[in-house]
Amino acid sequence: MKQRVRRRAVLALGGVVAAGAAALSIALAGGASAAGGPSVDWPYWGGTTQATRYANINQINTTNVSKLGVAFTLKAGPNQVGWETDPQEVGGVLYYTTPTDQVFAVNATTGKKIWEYTPKVNFFLAIAGGGGGVPNSRGVTIANGKVYDLTFDDQLIALQQSTGEKLWSARIANANNGISESAPGTIWNGEYIVGGAESDAGIRGSVQAFNANNGKLLWRTWLVPKPGQGWMPKTGEHGGGDVWMPPTIDTKTGTVFVGTGNPSPDENAKIRPGCNKWTNATVALNAKTGKLEWGHSEFCNDAWDYDSHQAPLLYTITQNGTSVPVVGQVNKSGYFSILNEQTGKLITKSPYVEPFSIPHRAPNAKGVKVCPGPTGGIEFGPTSMNPQTGLAYVQGENECYIYTLQSAKQTATHHTGQPDFGGSFAPAPGKFTGSFDAINATTGKIAWKDPLPMPAEGGSMTTSGNLVFFGDGETPTSPKAKLQGALYAANATNGKVLWKANLGVPITAAPMTYEVNGVQYVALAADSDLVVFKLGGTKVKTLKPNVPQVSTPKSNLPKLATFKKAGPYEWYKASTKQVVYKMVGGVSGKNSGFNYDGYYGGQANFEVPLGWSVTLEFSNASGVPHSLEITDSLKLPLKGIVNAFGAPQAVPANPVAGVKKGAGIQVISYSTTKSGQYYLVCGVIGHAKAGMWDRMTVSSSVKTPKIVVGKPTKKFP
Numbered sequence: 001m002k003q004r005v006r007r008r009a010v011l012a013l014g015g016v017v018a019a020g021a022a023a024l025s026i027a028l029a030g031g032a033s034a035a036g037g038p039s040v041d042w043p044y045w046g047g048t049t050q051a052t053r054y055a056n057i058n059q060i061n062t063t064n065v066s067k068l069g070v071a072f073t074l075k076a077g078p079n080q081v082g083w084e085t086d087p088q089e090v091g092g093v094l095y096y097t098t099p100t101d102q103v104f105a106v107n108a109t110t111g112k113k114i115w116e117y118t119p120k121v122n123f124f125l126a127i128a129g130g131g132g133g134v135p136n137s138r139g140v141t142i143a144n145g146k147v148y149d150l151t152f153d154d155q156l157i158a159l160q161q162s163t164g165e166k167l168w169s170a171r172i173a174n175a176n177n178g179i180s181e182s183a184p185g186t187i188w189n190g191e192y193i194v195g196g197a198e199s200d201a202g203i204r205g206s207v208q209a210f211n212a213n214n215g216k217l218l219w220r221t222w223l224v225p226k227p228g229q230g231w232m233p234k235t236g237e238h239g240g241g242d243v244w245m246p247p248t249i250d251t252k253t254g255t256v257f258v259g260t261g262n263p264s265p266d267e268n269a270k271i272r273p274g275c276n277k278w279t280n281a282t283v284a285l286n287a288k289t290g291k292l293e294w295g296h297s298e299f300c301n302d303a304w305d306y307d308s309h310q311a312p313l314l315y316t317i318t319q320n321g322t323s324v325p326v327v328g329q330v331n332k333s334g335y336f337s338i339l340n341e342q343t344g345k346l347i348t349k350s351p352y353v354e355p356f357s358i359p360h361r362a363p364n365a366k367g368v369k370v371c372p373g374p375t376g377g378i379e380f381g382p383t384s385m386n387p388q389t390g391l392a393y394v395q396g397e398n399e400c401y402i403y404t405l406q407s408a409k410q411t412a413t414h415h416t417g418q419p420d421f422g423g424s425f426a427p428a429p430g431k432f433t434g435s436f437d438a439i440n441a442t443t444g445k446i447a448w449k450d451p452l453p454m455p456a457e458g459g460s461m462t463t464s465g466n467l468v469f470f471g472d473g474e475t476p477t478s479p480k481a482k483l484q485g486a487l488y489a490a491n492a493t494n495g496k497v498l499w500k501a502n503l504g505v506p507i508t509a510a511p512m513t514y515e516v517n518g519v520q521y522v523a524l525a526a527d528s529d530l531v532v533f534k535l536g537g538t539k540v541k542t543l544k545p546n547v548p549q550v551s552t553p554k555s556n557l558p559k560l561a562t563f564k565k566a567g568p569y570e571w572y573k574a575s576t577k578q579v580v581y582k583m584v585g586g587v588s589g590k591n592s593g594f595n596y597d598g599y600y601g602g603q604a605n606f607e608v609p610l611g612w613s614v615t616l617e618f619s620n621a622s623g624v625p626h627s628l629e630i631t632d633s634l635k636l637p638l639k640g641i642v643n644a645f646g647a648p649q650a651v652p653a654n655p656v657a658g659v660k661k662g663a664g665i666q667v668i669s670y671s672t673t674k675s676g677q678y679y680l681v682c683g684v685i686g687h688a689k690a691g692m693w694d695r696m697t698v699s700s701s702v703k704t705p706k707i708v709v710g711k712p713t714k715k716f717p
Contacts (some may be wrong), residue, residue, distance in 0.1 A: 013465025040515040045139050045184055046382060046513065050314035051248040051386035053461045056514045059294075059520040060535060061465030063654045065489045065499045069537025071521060074110035074530040077102075077606065079543030081545075081657060082508050083525040084182075084458075086139040090161075096530060097137040101151040104162060109516050111532065115164035122153045122175065122636070123685045135685055136182045138245070138509075143187040144214065150194065156215050170215025172196070172208070178416065178689075179203055186256070187212055187286050188249045193256055195243020200516065201690070202264050202420035205241030205278075207256070207285060207420045214321055217288035223278040231263075233271045235412035238264045238420055241279040244309040244380060249287060250325070256287040257314070260295075261307040261328055265411050265422025266374075267363040267403055268305035269575060276301060280308050294344035295395075300330035303362055304403065304424075305374035306333040313385050313392065314341065317442045328392055328441060330384065334377035336394055336439050348444040353378060353396040353437045363403035369428050381459030382510050385441055386466065389492050395456035395469050396435035400428040401623075404589045415714055419690050424586065424593035426623045426661065436460070436470050436488070438495055448495035454484055462524075465467040467523060468492040471507025485533075487511065487524055503531065504542035539700035569597045572705045577612040578704040585682065585692075586622025586661075591712070593622045594692040596680060601691040601712030610675050610700040618666040625658030626692065627683045628666060634679055634693065634717050655683030672698045689716045 026330050040057050047053040054449045060068065060214045076083050076098045078703055094108040105114040109568025116667055123135050141148040145158040146167065150520040153175040154612040158167040172194060176202050185194030191209040207218040223241035228234040240263030248257045260283055263276040278292075280299040313328035317338075325341035336350040358371040376397045385392045404424040414420050434452035439445070460470040485506045488652040489499040505527035513522045522533045529543050560580060563571035570580040586593035618628035660668065675698050682692035691712065 020038070033135055036443070038518045039092070041089075041091065042512050042514045043142060045086055045186070045246045046248065046311055047461065049249060049251055051246070051311045051382065052313055052315060052387075053388055053459070053510065053512070054463070055461070055518050056464045057513060057515050057517070058463060058465035060463070060467065060496060060513075060522065061514065062467060062491055063205060064535060065465075067465060067535050068489070068499055068501070068522070070534070070540055071109070071532045071534040071537045073125070073361055073532070074104075074106065074111050076525075076528045077528070080528055082137050083528055083530070084509045085511055085525045085530075086510055087523050087525070087530070088142055089326040089512075089523075090142055091494065092516045094532075095147060096141060096525070096567045097139055097149065099136045101135070101137050101149060103140060103147060103149050103164065103206040105147075108514060108521065109519065115671070115678065117149065117159055117164045117166065119149060119151055119155065119157055121151045121598040124377065129513065138259070139185055141184045141192065143244075146212075148185065148187075148192060148212075150184050150714050152180050154179055154181050156185075156192065156194075156210060158215070162256045168215055170210060172210075177203065179423075183245045183347040186247045186249055187464050188251065188256070189254070191218060191287065193247050193249070193287060195245075195247060197242045197244055200242075200262070200264060200266060200420060202237050202239045202416045203242070204239040205243055205260055207243060207247065207258055207283075207290065209287070209290060209513070213418050221285060221290040221292060223283065224263065224276075231272050231274050235271075236265070236414040237416040238272075238414065239275065239416070240264045241281075242321065243309040244307065245382070248314055250314055254287045254340075257312040257327055258283050258285070258287050259308040259312055259540060261309050262302045262305050264420040265414065266305050266420065267303050267405055267425070268408070268411055268422035269301045269362070271411070272301070274301060276458065277663065279330060280306055282312055282337070282344070284327075284341075284344060285473065288681055296337070296339050296346060298329065298335065298337055298346040299333050302334050304333075304360060304370055306331055308332075309380050309406070310378075310382055313383060313384055315387070315441065329384065330378045330383055331395060332372065332374070332376040332378055333557065334372055334396070334495055336378075336383070336392060336444060338441070338444055343356055350394075350439045350440045350444040351446055352682070353446070354398045354435060355393055358400065363405040363423050365405055365407075367402045367404040367561045369400055369401040369402055372397065373399045373427070375399050375455070375457070375627050379455075380456035381508075382459045384460040384462045384510075386462040386468065386492050388464060388466065389438075390441055391438040391447055391492065393460045393462060393470065394437045394439055394490075395459060395470060396437055397455035397457060398433045398435070399455060400430060401425045402428050406592065407587050415713065419594055421592040421614065424584075424589035424622070426621070427685045434472050436490070436495075438468075438492075450488075450490060450497065456507075460514060461511045462492055466492045467498075469511040469513075471503075471511070471524065471526070473506030473508075484528065486679055487526070496698060501533070501540045503540070505529070505545045566705065567707060568705055574704065577609070578615070579608060579612055580615045580617065581606060583616055583618045583628055583680070585618065585620040585626035585630060586624065593624060594682070594687060595692045596628070596692070596694055599694050599709065599712075601714065602695050602717075603710060605697055605708045605710070607697050607699070607702045607706050607708060608672055609702045610672055610704065611673055612705070614672060616668040616680070620659050620661050623661055625660050625684050626670065626687065627655045628656040629655045629681055629683045630668065630675065630696070631679050631681050634681070636689065656685060658684040660681070675699050691716070
C-alpha cells in the first residue's frame with residue numbers, strides 16, 4: 001500500500017527535510033487547540049480555528065489502532081447519499097447535518113438523539129452549477145450557545161444549542177438568483193462570515209459577514225468584477241471566484257482567508273485573457289471591514305475548472321531562524337502551495353501529487369483529453385496538518401476527462417442562473433485511482449505517498465497519537481456495482497497503513513475525533529451512514545450503499561423491429577397505438593450538456609395522439625447525474641409529477657439523485673388518457689431551471705407522433 005520516497009530520489013529532487021527535523025520548525029498558529037485530559041472537544045469545522053484538523057489526543061495511537069471497532073452508527077435518512085457533513089463535538093454532544101439541511105444533536109458516546117431540527121427549504125431554486133444542483137450540507141457552526149444552520153436556499157438559522165429551538169433566521173442571499181450554500185460559515189468577534197457558491201452558473205463569488213446575534217448584514221465583498229468590467233467578458237452574464245468551503249480566521253490579526261473557485265465560463269479562457277484576478281486563488285480580507293488585503297492565484301486563466309476551493313490552513317514555519325506565519329492551500333490542478341500570511345507571496349509549492357498529468361490543452365469543439373479533470377488532482381476534502389511530524393496530508397485523484405467547447409455564440413447568450421461551463425466535460429476511458437500524500441509543510445516536498453485503488457476526495461484528520469485518517473471510494477452509479485470505499489489509519493510519520501475499515505461505500509467527507517470521559521472516538525460520514533469508532537468496539541461491517549435504483553424491466557421494452565422509425569430518437573406503431581422515445585441526457589455539449597437528445601429549454605415538443613401508449617427509455621451520456629420524469633407544470637417546486645398521466649411509472653425511482661453515465665436504462669411507460677400540455681423534466685435539483693426540460697403535447701388532433709423543434713426558451717418559465 002505505502003510507497004516511500006527513497007532517499008536517492010529525494011536527493012535528486014533537491015532534498016527534503018526529515019519529518020522529525022521539520023517538526024522543530026513548525027507550530028500551529030496560536031499553539032495546539034486542545035489540551036490532553038479526560039474530555040477533548042472538536043468545536044470547529046476544521047478542528048481548530050486554523051482549520052488544521054489536528055487533535056491533541058493520543059489514546060488511539062500507532063500501537064493500538066488495529067483494535068478500533070464500531071461504537072455506533074446513524075442513518076442520514078432515505079434517498080440521501082454522498083453525505084459530506086463534518087460533525088462537531090462540544091461537551092459530550094455530537095452535532096451534524098444531513099444533505100437536506102436537517103440538524104441533529106446526539107449523545108457523542110451512544111448516538112442517542114437529544115434533539116433535531118428540520119428547516120423548511122426550497123431545494124428547487126438553486127441552479128445547475130458546481131455540484132450539479134444536488135443539495136448538500138457540510139456541517140454547522142457552534143458559538144455562544146447557538147448552533148448556526150446554513151441552508152441550500154441561503155437561509156441562516158440560529159438554534160438554541162441546548163434544545164434545538166429556532167431563535168431567528170436571516171437571508172444570506174437571494175436564492176431566486178441561483179445562489180446556493182452548502183458549507184458553514186465561521187464565527188469571529190460577533191460576526192458570522194461565509195462565502196457564496198455557484199459561480200459555475202455565472203454568479204459572482206463573494207464573502208460576507210452577518211451579525212451573529214441577529215443576522216443583520218455587516219459587509220459584503222464581491223470577488224470578481226461585474227459583467228463587462230475588468231477582465232469580465234462584455235457579452236453574456238458570467239462570474240466566478242465562488243467560495244465553496246468555510247473561511248479560516250487568524251484570531252490574532254483579524255484576517256479572514258478563503259479559497260476561491262474558477263472564473264466562468266469554465267472552459268472558454270480566450271474571452272477572459274490574463275490571470276482573472278481573485279479566482280482560483282487564496283484571498284485574504286480584513287474580517288472587520290471585508291477589505292481585500294491580498295490574493296494569490298494558484299492557477300491562471302483557468303479553462304479546466306481548477307478551483308482553489310479548500311479551506312486554507314494557518315500555521316507557522318521557521319526560516320533562517322525567524323518564525324513566519326503561513327497559509328497552506330491546494331488547487332485542483334494537483335499542487336499544495338505555501339504562502340506568506342502577511343503578503344500572500346509564494347514561498348514554495350509541492351510537486352504534482354498524482355503519477356502523471358497530460359498537458360493542459362485548450363478545449364475545442366472536437367474534445368480534448370486533459371489530466372486531471374474537473375474533479376482534480378485534489379478535490380474539496382480538507383487537508384490536515386500535524387505539528388509533530390511537520391507534514392500536511394493531501395488526498396489525490398487520478399482522473400482524466402474529455403473537455404468539449406461550445407460555440408462562442410451560445411456562450412455569449414448566457415444568462416445568470418444557467419450553467420456556464422462554456423462547453424461540457426465527460427470522464428475519459430480508463431480506470432480512476434487515487435493517492436494520499438504527505439507534504440513537508442516547510443519545503444513543499446513530498447515525504448511519502450500511499451497509492452489508493454480508488455480516488456480520494458473526502459479529506460483527512462491527524463492526531464498526536466501519530467496517526468492520520470483518510471478515506472477513498474467513488475460515488476455508485478449502478479445497483480450492481482461492487483464498491484470498495486474504505487477508511488484508513490496510517491502512521492503519520494512514514495505513511496504505513498496500520499488499520500483499514502472496508503465500509504463498502506464512497507468516503508466523501510473527512511473524519512474527525514474527540515474524547516469524552518477518557519474515551520477517544522473517531523467519527524465519519526460515509527454515503528448515508530454516520531459511523532463512530534472506538535477502541536474495543538464491535539466488528540466493522542460493510543455498509544449497504546444507498547444506490548439510486550435504475551429501472552430496467554426488459555420484458556416491458558417494445559421490440560422496435562416492428563416499429564416505424566420516425567427520427568433518430570423516435571419509433572411508433574400505428575396498429576397498436578404505441579410510440580417509443582429514446583431520451584439521452586447530455587448527448588451533446590449544447591446547453592453545457594443539460595439537454596435531452598440535444599434539445600433543451602422547451603426547444604422540442606413531443607406531440608402524441610390522445611389514447612396512445614408512450615414509452616420513454618432514458619439513459620445518460622453525461623458524467624453529471626440526470627433523470628427523466630413527467631410533470632404537468634414547471635412551477636417550482638415541481639408538483640403533480642406522480643401519476644401525471646394516471647400512471648405511477650411517470651416518475652422513476654430516483655428522480656432527485658439521478659443516474660450517471662453507464663448506469664443503465666430507466667423506463668417510463670403510460671397511456672395518454674387526458675389531453676393537455678406536459679413536460680419532460682430532469683428531476684435533479686436545479687437542472688430543470690437550468691434548461692433541462694422539453695414539452696409533450698397530448699391531443700386528439702395529432703394523428704401520428706412527431707417531434708416539433710423550435711427555439712429554446714432562454715429563461716425558465
